[in-house]
Amino acid sequence: LVTYTLQLENAINELKAFSYSVSHDLRAPLRAIRRLTEELLEEYQTQLSNEVRDKLKHIQLKLEQMYNIIRDLLSLSRISHQPLYIKPVNLSHIVQEIVTSLQQQTPDYHHTTFVIQPDLIARCDEGLIRIMLQNLLENAWKFTRERANARIEFGSVPQSHPTVYYIKDNGIGFDPQYADDLFHAFRKLHVGYDGSGIGLATVQRIINRHGGEIWAEASPGKGATFYFKLL
Ligand SMILES: Nc1ncnc2c1ncn2[C@@H]1O[C@H](COP(=O)(O)OP(=O)(O)OP(=O)(O)O)[C@@H](O)[C@H]1O
Ligand SMILES: [Mg+2]
Known part of the structure; x- marks a missing residue:
């Protein structure tokens, strides 16, 4: 063996x-x-x-x-x-920074309400987690493009051990039968949206490196939620 x-x-x-x-x-x-x-x-x-x-x-x-x-x-x-450098990281701060830069890049893109649960701290590699959150938030931002009242949330599931975090949007969503498939490279479910289809494969790899787990829940037209935990 x-x-x-x-x-x-x-x-x-x-x-x-x-x-x-x-x-x-x-x-x-x-x-x-x-x-x-x-x-x-x-x-x-x-x-x-x-x-x-x-x-x-x-x-x-x-x-x-x-x-x-x-x-x-x-x-x-x-x-x-690259080797991991694990320390306590304020995920809420990182989410806020990414959100600010998304809004600056595409200011008149659409009106979006962001709800960020404050001071969620996790032990993880800050650089990699930033890349991961960036990818999830870019997706939420991109796939709420058509919503007049877009809403994107970052938070944690109460009483979850280890903590389960989520990024939730009310965008176009997708058929839940593809929820696992999305994490493979080059899988794209929607036409007319740019991107190479590598974002979620990257996210999955970062989660794997942390010994964590990620999964998605969605339904067509009703938005998507990506849950993850880091061990
Ligand atoms: N929040 C979401 N709402 C609806 N569909 C999503 C969402 N996130 C991902 N998807 C679907 O999963 C596919 C894969 O996502 P992924 O981030 O890997 O690729 P991408 O965003 O198309 O391109 P890239 O991230 O490489 O720029 C997307 O093309 C889209 O069809
Ligand atoms: Mg993407």
Whole structure:
């Protein structure tokens, strides 16, 4: 069993190194294509027909998406490598900071009421938990876009041991049969919303590194709640 576990660990490490270098090495040729497209658009400005210009712009858009996917994959693989630094962290402060920056980035996006339970403290890695909360809040923010009275809450379930935290929104929600599926990379349930579908895979990995658990409850049109605990 020991030999088998070691073999398995080696295989996993090789895979991790492989996906890291693939995503890393893809960036150089992508950058070159991006530059060439830019040059075509600039240098042949007057000679290009509208149709060609539109197609080149479309290529640029797709390049941008690819770039973001690679960036997110890289940060996903970094999460599995970096050592944890555990200390008491005020989750409510972090949520407040993220909310403020979301509102600054897209001020007239929509009117959203935020309800943040104050001073929820957890022992965890602050950097990783920030990435996790950022992803969950970005989703809540993004998928309440169509709500006139959007409401996003962060809190803890009373009398839960270990504490169960949640981020709840009243956005478009999703079919609960996909509640587990969402945590796999590249799973996207809704069209017309940007994103590479890596956010929740990242969240899951951060929770795993903390020995915790995450799960989601939702129904279509009635919002979603993401619960998590950290051990
Ligand atoms: N709060 C939510 N309400 C409704 N659907 C959600 C919510 N959070 C996630 N989802 C669904 O789960 C999918 C996966 O979420 P995830 O965060 O992994 O990807 P993304 O937000 O599409 O892209 P990325 O996070 O990489 O920018 C989303 O595309 C969406 O369909
Ligand atoms: Mg997301």
